[in-house]
Amino acid sequence: AQTVTQSQPEMSVQEAETVTLSCTYDTSESDYYLFWYKQPPSRQMILVIRQEAYKQQNATENRFSVNFQKAAKSFSLKISDSQLGDAAMYFCAFSMEYGNKLVFGAGTILRVKS
C-alpha cells in the first residue's frame, strides 16, 4: 500500500520569504501522480500543484514549485514570496495512474508572519 509522510506538523515563514514543505512517499509503482493541496480555515480543498511521475521537469505554478526526486521518493513544495493568504494546512497526496483515489499525508500547518 502507498503511504505519504509529512514530517513537519507546523512551519512558520516571514512574509515575502521562502519556505519549503517536505513530503516523502512510498510506492513500488513507477507511474503515479503527486499533488499538493491547500486547506485554508474555510476548509475548502484547493489544488496547488500537480506532478506526473513520468515527467522529469519539476512543476511550477506562479510562486509555487516542487522539487520532485523520484529515486528518493521525495516531493517538496517551495513557496516563494510568501503572502498572508498562504497561511493554511497543506496536504501532500499521491494517486495511482489508473484510479482517482488519493492517499494523503497528515498535513503541515503553515503560518505566515507579517
Add this chain to the structure above:
Amino acid sequence: EAQVTQNPRYLITVTGKKLTVTCSQNMNHEYMSWYRQDPGLGLRQIYYSMNVEVTDKGDVPEGYKVSRKEKRNFPLILESPSPNQTSLYFCASSLGTANSPLHFGNGTRLTVT
C-alpha cells in the same frame, strides 16, 4: 457554476441516530468518493463509486454506507453513528480518468455525542 455540493455543513447528533450526508455534483462526473479528515491522519477514503450502481470500499469503510442510484448524487449514510465517527467529511468527484483532478465539496463537520 461547476461544483460539488455537500449538506449539511455542520451536524451534531447523538449516538445511534441514523443520519445521511448528501453530496451532489453538476459536472456529469463518473467518479465520486467520500473522505474523512482527522487530526494527524490527513484525509482517508471511506467509499468510492466509479459509476451508477457501482460502489466499493475505501480504506476506512466500517460504520458507513453509500449508494449511487443517480450519477449526480452520492450520499453517505451512518446508520448507527458512534463518537469515533466525529470527523470532517469531504465528498469529491472527477471525470474518472487517471489525471483528472478531484473536485472537493466544502466539507461537513460531524459531531457525534
